[in-house]
Amino acid sequence: MAGEKEHRILEFVKQNAVSGDPQSVVDHIDKYCSQKEWAMNVGDEKGLILDKVFKETNPSLVLELGTYCGYSALRIAQLLKPSARFFTIEINPVNAAVARKMIEFAGLKDKIEILEGSTEHIIPRLRTDYGVVHVDFVFMDHFKDRYLVDTKLLEDCGLLKKGSVLLADNVVYPGAPDFLEYVRTSGCYDCTNYPAHVEYTDQPDALEKGCI
Numbered sequence: 001m002a003g004e005k006e007h008r009i010l011e012f013v014k015q016n017a018v019s020g021d022p023q024s025v026v027d028h029i030d031k032y033c034s035q036k037e038w039a040m041n042v043g044d045e046k047g048l049i050l051d052k053v054f055k056e057t058n059p060s061l062v063l064e065l066g067t068y069c070g071y072s073a074l075r076i077a078q079l080l081k082p083s084a085r086f087f088t089i090e091i092n093p094v095n096a097a098v099a100r101k102m103i104e105f106a107g108l109k110d111k112i113e114i115l116e117g118s119t120e121h122i123i124p125r126l127r128t129d130y131g132v133v134h135v136d137f138v139f140m141d142h143f144k145d146r147y148l149v150d151t152k153l154l155e156d157c158g159l160l161k162k163g164s165v166l167l168a169d170n171v172v173y174p175g176a177p178d179f180l181e182y183v184r185t186s187g188c189y190d191c192t193n194y195p196a197h198v199e200y201t202d203q204p205d206a207l208e209k210g211c212i
């Protein structure tokens, strides 16, 4: 049944983590997914890189593509300045439902707006439906074959401006070669690669940062 593992992760968190403590929730997701069942959270190693790049950016408007169970949303929401707004888009309704409960348990539901649907449908509506003018920080962690098309969609919708930062997970494994080629050669982005490993494994992976 789709979503069964994600419900087990949520149940483990609810039984073992401290309610209202986002770091406890993050730590317990890592504990479960490293010891019991692998799952595609950004994880602790790459999560620290996400934290570092996020803090360097100090964004006012944050967009995440691919919420999954809410792990990276919790890492981000812990670092948000009080005036910031944070949207995370999730296409899978089961994952979105688990993420809502995970985020509520962590006590951060007022900091995170989960938008359920496709990036293709939602990104063009961010301005009209949510009053988003520009996005300062985008964390891409969804379908790898959507990284490039969604980057171009963000550009075409006028949502990126000088200083906007894209940070993409999994640019080595599973990989996003067309996205990497584009951000590194378009002339619009100053790119940095952060070598790491696929969450909870020793399989090489990396994050790629693209700054406008």
Ligand SMILES: O=c1[nH]cnc2c(O)cc(-c3ccc(F)cc3)cc12
Residues within 6 Å of the ligand: 040, 041, 042, 066, 141, 142, 143, 144, 169, 170, 173, 174, 198, 199
């Ligand atoms: O599909 C994915 N979306 C977002 N993040 C992912 C992620 O961090 C890892 C993987 C993944 C990694 C190894 C493997 F053998 C199979 C899948 C997939 C996604």
Ligand SMILES: [Mg+2]
Residues within 6 Å of the ligand: 040, 041, 042, 141, 169, 170
């Ligand atoms: Mg990922």
